[in-house]
Amino acid sequence: MIKVLKAGFYTTVQDMGRIGFASFGVPVSGVMDSYSANIANSILDNSIDSALLEITFGGTKIQFLADTFIAISGADFSPVLNQQKIKHNTRIKINSGDVLSFGKLNFGVRSYLAVKGGIQTPKVLNSRSQYQSITKNFRLQKGDILKIVPCVDDTKSTNATVKLNLPYFTSTDVECFEGPEFYLLSLQQKKQLLKTMFRVSSENSRMGYHLKETIRNNFPSILTSGVVPGTVQLTPSGKLIVLMRDCQVTGGYPRILQLTEKAINKMAQKTLNAQFKFRLINA
Template identity: 50%
Template sequence: MIKVLKPGFYTSVQDTGRTGYRHMGVPVSGAMDIFSAVLANRLLNNEDDTAIVEITMTGPVLEFSEPTHIVITGAEMQPSLNKTEIPYNRVVRIKAGDVLSFGKLQKGIRSYLGIKGGIKTDKVLHSRSLYVPVTKTARIQEGSTLPYEPFKGDIENLIEIKIDNDFLFDSLIKVCPGPEYDTLSENDRKRLENAAFTVSAQNNRMAYQLEERLSSNDFSIITSATIPGTVQLTPSGKMIVLMRDCQTTGGYPRILQLTEKSTSVLAQKRSGERVDLQVLQQHITS
């Protein structure tokens, strides 16, 4: 078991999300930065969809009751084991009684704790991802426990390797034209391709808003499907980027669609940070 001594700002259990239930209005959920979550699992020789711990802004304090191996990926939060700093993107051995804590946030906003064999909380609709009301809580609570299976063996390739995740902390966001992209004026299309945007204070697991606006409009569409990474345009010209806990349908024009990698990049951005959109050629159809 992992005992949660302190939960941190927003710490939750996630995996690659729950699929097959969007027709019932159930969001995908899952790790916001899917690249870092999958990386942690692959370094541990876990399956990609193994449940990990997503840590946002400030880290938790966690005590391990059994031996295992862990990996920390994503945002840099000065992780320490028994008050001794440990590296990112490296497998670290854990003994019974070890305490993991985190320091000051240095880069990015979300870290991921992978554990050999994964977190073994209950599955709901074939996923361990926390999301209210599908699950009882949205984040872990002080004093709660997270089960895992002890691991005393060795992990193959327990060596230092260079992980290229610098792109997560760049400003470049690659997007494809969405189904309603052609409704934009020529001026707005040029603006999308040649201007920087700023992450608004209105950002969470459901959506990120951008500060700068496009032209006001009276576009409307029949309520249509949306997925994580869909960029909606409101009548006031504000752009809303849907994230992992987003609704499954919406009535605002879907002008852009982030690539999966770019959704991970955006998930590592904080309020006030800049993003530069790069519109690719291929269109996303409805």
């Protein structure tokens, strides 16, 4: 078991999400940064779909009530185990009673804590991902108890490590494809879209990132159409919205771009005023 001593700013249980329920209006959800989450699970030889903790902006403190192994990847919030600093992307032995906490932000936005065997919260619609109105709670609360798989004696080395890819967190290139309504843009608007250094506004969440810079347009409204994580919408006011993992399944704004999976992951590690440029790639 894991006991939540301090939930932090926004900590949730996530896996790879709910696939196949869009017709019921259910978002995919799942980890915002699948690249980092997969690293943490892979270090522990977990399945890629094993549930883990997604810790946003740190501040989380937990106590382990059983022996296990852990790995931390993604953003660096200066993790300490029993007041001793521990490394990212490394397999670490945990003893019952150990306390893990996250503090000062060094880089990134979301950190991933994987536990050997995965976190065993109840599945809802084939996923353990927390989401408001779908699961009992949409984020962790102080005092929560999370079930984990009892860890048998593991004789493998506890020093398994993956090299940190810092440029992944600092790159300003966001790769994307043309969206279904990209053709509505004039040549000048297309140039502006691809040359502008955009900034993330204060309106950013697991649902979507609103950008500060705008692109003026007089496009007609479109029929409500399907959207997915990574869809970039252009509103009548000129504001761009990058949809993220908890986004709705339909929308009525022109879909001018579609981010790659890698780009969605990189966006998930950006926060207020972070700068980036869209880079169009060939289909």
